[in-house]
Amino acid sequence: MIRKLFKNARIVTPLDPGRPLAGEDQGKVTRIERGALLCHDGIIEAIGDGKEVAAHNPGHDLDVEVDCGGRCLIPGFVDPHTHMCFAAKREEEFSQRLEGMEYLEILRRGGGILSSVRAARAASEEELFSTTRQNALSALKFGTTTLEIKSGYGLETETELKMLRVIERIGRETPLDVIPTFLGAHAIPGEYAKAPDTYVDILIEKMIPAVSQQGIARFCDVFCEKGAFSVEQSRRILSCAREAGMGLKIHADEVHDLGGAGLAAKLGVASAEHLLAANEENLRAMAEKEVIGVLLPATAYSLRKNYAPARKMVGLGLPVALATDCNPGSSYTESMPFVFGLAVLAMNLSVNEALVASTLNAAYAVGMEKEVGSLNKGKKADFLLLDGESPAVLAYHAGVSPVQEVYKGGELVFSM
Numbered sequence: 001m002i003r004k005l006f007k008n009a010r011i012v013t014p015l016d017p018g019r020p021l022a023g024e025d026q027g028k029v030t031r032i033e034r035g036a037l038l039c040h041d042g043i044i045e046a047i048g049d050g051k052e053v054a055a056h057n058p059g060h061d062l063d064v065e066v067d068c069g070g071r072c073l074i075p076g077f078v079d080p081h082t083h084m085c086f087a088a089k090r091e092e093e094f095s096q097r098l099e100g101m102e103y104l105e106i107l108r109r110g111g112g113i114l115s116s117v118r119a120a121r122a123a124s125e126e127e128l129f130s131t132t133r134q135n136a137l138s139a140l141k142f143g144t145t146t147l148e149i150k151s152g153y154g155l156e157t158e159t160e161l162k163m164l165r166v167i168e169r170i171g172r173e174t175p176l177d178v179i180p181t182f183l184g185a186h187a188i189p190g191e192y193a194k195a196p197d198t199y200v201d202i203l204i205e206k207m208i209p210a211v212s213q214q215g216i217a218r219f220c221d222v223f224c225e226k227g228a229f230s231v232e233q234s235r236r237i238l239s240c241a242r243e244a245g246m247g248l249k250i251h252a253d254e255v256h257d258l259g260g261a262g263l264a265a266k267l268g269v270a271s272a273e274h275l276l277a278a279n280e281e282n283l284r285a286m287a288e289k290e291v292i293g294v295l296l297p298a299t300a301y302s303l304r305k306n307y308a309p310a311r312k313m314v315g316l317g318l319p320v321a322l323a324t325d326c327n328p329g330s331s332y333t334e335s336m337p338f339v340f341g342l343a344v345l346a347m348n349l350s351v352n353e354a355l356v357a358s359t360l361n362a363a364y365a366v367g368m369e370k371e372v373g374s375l376n377k378g379k380k381a382d383f384l385l386l387d388g389e390s391p392a393v394l395a396y397h398a399g400v401s402p403v404q405e406v407y408k409g410g411e412l413v414f415s416m
């Protein structure tokens with residue numbers, strides 16, 4: 001039994017009311033000026049004003065006492081959407097995009113996601129583990145303590161399973177909590193370019209059953225987009241995954257308003273991602289079903305697109321979360337502070353709204369709300385010490401990481 005007290009901290013955290021925070025509550029956080037956090041074997045036992053927490057715990061049975069020096073203490077980030085299990089970077093493609101070639105046009109020509117597929121198929125499991133581990137540890141340094149990672153660069157059973165094994169191993173062999181998502185429906189593989197429905201049949205008849213039999217994916221995701229999967233194909237795939245016991249996610253209306261957000265509402269998925277082009281009626285329907293809207297501003301930034309209408313979403317009562325989308329194509333960053341800054345300065349979320357979006361609501365998006373996402377009694381002591389007095393420093397001090405220390409389950413796992 002290890003008891004640790006972290007005192008003299010400016011604590012800012014959402015408190016979990018048992019549901020995602022939306023609308024006027026999107027920015028609902030508690031601020032404790034001279035706060036303290038007491039944890040017991042990595043689980044939060046008490047949090048509040050320093051004096052109250054000290055009274056709760058007569059000092060003598062403490063194993064460790066840390067003076068936070070008045071720094072701001074917030075929950076560890078939950079990054080609920082990444083494709084960071086990849087074998088090779090795509091710097092050349094980035095240059096092509098800078099010269100004006102569209103992201104979906106690169107994919108249509110067999111590059112983009114499909115070039116990552118060639119690299120992932122060719123890589124050994126060990127190679128893939130080593131690149132993914134590097135990405136995950138980088139995310140940890142930027143304050144991510146819970147991380148979703150998708151497969152989707154295999155597009156065949158064998159390589160998809162290889163990716164999911166690697167992703168699961170990242171969860172076992174790094175300090176991070178990792179949530180694996182099956183994204184076999186990321187693109188139509190070259191072999192089926194002329195018969196996309198045949199690939200959908202294979203997903204339904206072979207791949208989803210194989211993945212669910214191994215029990216190594218918590219969610220199933222689909223890239224619903226022109227040139228990838230139609231709304232009807234997405235519906236078939238997600239319905240099958242639901243029957244197989246997986247949670248559901250969808251890349252919806254990233255480039256075109258196909259109606260992915262409407263499907264997200266109809267199916268009542270856990271989260272719909274991107275939503276740059278989603279229409280108001282479908283966003284409203286999502287809000288009614290409490291589907292989390294996961295916004296990926298680093299993707300809009302890198303693709304030079306308009307940002308998702310975050311203010312409108314909050315106005316509609318849609319619970320908003322934030323993620324990096326870390327991948328070698330459309331958004332190459334592991335940094336939640338960067339995403340936080342974009343959310344505040346480019347999408348006009350308030351600092352408190354962005355904090356809720358990158359912690360509590362993000363935890364709901366990956367089904368981890370009982371364990372992480374806020375500093376509530378009974379949750380894991382996953383938190384960050386910032387080089388600043390409030391979470392505003394994450395947007396204010398641009399282009400660097402103000403994350404000085406990262407604690408996972410009460411253990412120091414990164415220090416600047």
Ligand code: NIG
Nearest residue numbers: 113116223325327328329330
């Ligand atoms: O979320 N849009 C689809 N998937 C990723 C990009 C993956 C890639 O380009 O490799 C995304 O942006």
Ligand code: FE
Nearest residue numbers: 081083251325
């Ligand atoms: Fe994505």
